[in-house]
Amino acid sequence: MRVLVAGGAGFIGSQIADALIAAGHQVLVIDDLSSGRRENVPREAGFAQVDIRDVEKLLSAVADFRPQAVSHQAAQVSVSKSARRPVWDAEINVIGSLNLLHACVRHGIERLVFASSGGAIYGEVPEGRRAAVDWPAHPLSPYGTAKLAVEHYLDFYRHEYGLVSCILRYANVYGPRQDPYGEAGVVAVFSTNLLRGESIQINARAETGDPGCVRDYVYVGDVVGANLAALQGRLDGRIVNVGTGRATSTLELARIVEAAAKVKATIRFGPHRVGDLERSVLDASEDDPVHPYTPLEEGIEETVAWFRRFLKES
Numbered sequence: 001m002r003v004l005v006a007g008g009a010g011f012i013g014s015q016i017a018d019a020l021i022a023a024g025h026q027v028l029v030i031d032d033l034s035s036g037r038r039e040n041v042p043r044e045a046g047f048a049q050v051d052i053r054d055v056e057k058l059l060s061a062v063a064d065f066r067p068q069a070v071s072h073q074a075a076q077v078s079v080s081k082s083a084r085r086p087v088w089d090a091e092i093n094v095i096g097s098l099n100l101l102h103a104c105v106r107h108g109i110e111r112l113v114f115a116s117s118g119g120a121i122y123g124e125v126p127e128g129r130r131a132a133v134d135w136p137a138h139p140l141s142p143y144g145t146a147k148l149a150v151e152h153y154l155d156f157y158r159h160e161y162g163l164v165s166c167i168l169r170y171a172n173v174y175g176p177r178q179d180p181y182g183e184a185g186v187v188a189v190f191s192t193n194l195l196r197g198e199s200i201q202i203n204a205r206a207e208t209g210d211p212g213c214v215r216d217y218v219y220v221g222d223v224v225g226a227n228l229a230a231l232q233g234r235l236d237g238r239i240v241n242v243g244t245g246r247a248t249s250t251l252e253l254a255r256i257v258e259a260a261a262k263v264k265a266t267i268r269f270g271p272h273r274v275g276d277l278e279r280s281v282l283d284a285s286e287d288d289p290v291h292p293y294t295p296l297e298e299g300i301e302e303t304v305a306w307f308r309r310f311l312k313e314s
């Protein structure tokens, strides 16, 4: 199968591209390299530097490659930037996505898999609960609103043009290649800080000194597995949570990274960050495409080992 991976130079997209190549598919990565890296793109994949806001370039890349399926991972991924610049966020995450959907229809592409966000769409998930896919959507940021808008546009494209799609709502993804300088990749930040002998900061869930916000951390390998299942047509027409259902506070996470890095952490406690959800945990039990999920301790071992090699080589 020929698969176009939009955002395939990024953390998750590049590992989807790797897995597709390993499974014998042909891959074209398109990416504007705004946060992705050219060296992440597998050597066996084609690459075109395309901004999904640039309709002409996008249509021409799609026309040349004639993909059968599209994996849409391209996005500006910063929730706080989306709050400061909602129009710019929508230009990339809404209009750019619509350009891609338009290209799919124009070139008769069979299937599209969309990277959505469980954390950003469901909003606060109260203590003891997990958000299933029928949890009321309550995005609290332009980033989450844009993701939800694209989900609705996909309904329109399916209904009007027969474009088959699958929506994957990721929990907090972690693993090798995540940007340690980004705002979201707490596992990447903790891993690099600890391996460099630096302290780590736990931002408060409510009051400074508490164990921090609660998240559902999912290993990138499991996210790739869900994407492959979706690209192969095993999840057509579905909205799927890609999360483990395990609730972990930032402090618990820090202890797991500390054990994997074999470094005693110096912990600072910071205040609550404006806009951070206190608790986000997904329910992925029903007809789950990834079973069993990689246990957090195991995924973090892999991740810390990768960052250890990365820091040595850079």
Ligand code: NAD
Pocket: 006, 007, 008, 009, 010, 011, 012, 013, 030, 031, 032, 033, 034, 035, 036, 037, 050, 051, 052, 053, 072, 073, 074, 075, 076, 077, 092, 096, 115, 116, 117, 118, 169, 170, 171, 172, 173, 174, 184
């Ligand atoms: P990433 O920043 O590593 O990947 C995004 C990629 O999109 C980058 O390579 C970037 O250069 C590219 N891109 C950005 N704007 C573009 C544009 N205008 N045109 C073309 N390419 C563009 O982030 P990631 O964590 O790999 O995220 C992948 C997808 O998963 C995104 O859609 C993100 O919203 C979604 N997601 C991620 C998480 C997470 O925890 N990492 C959680 C929920 C959803």
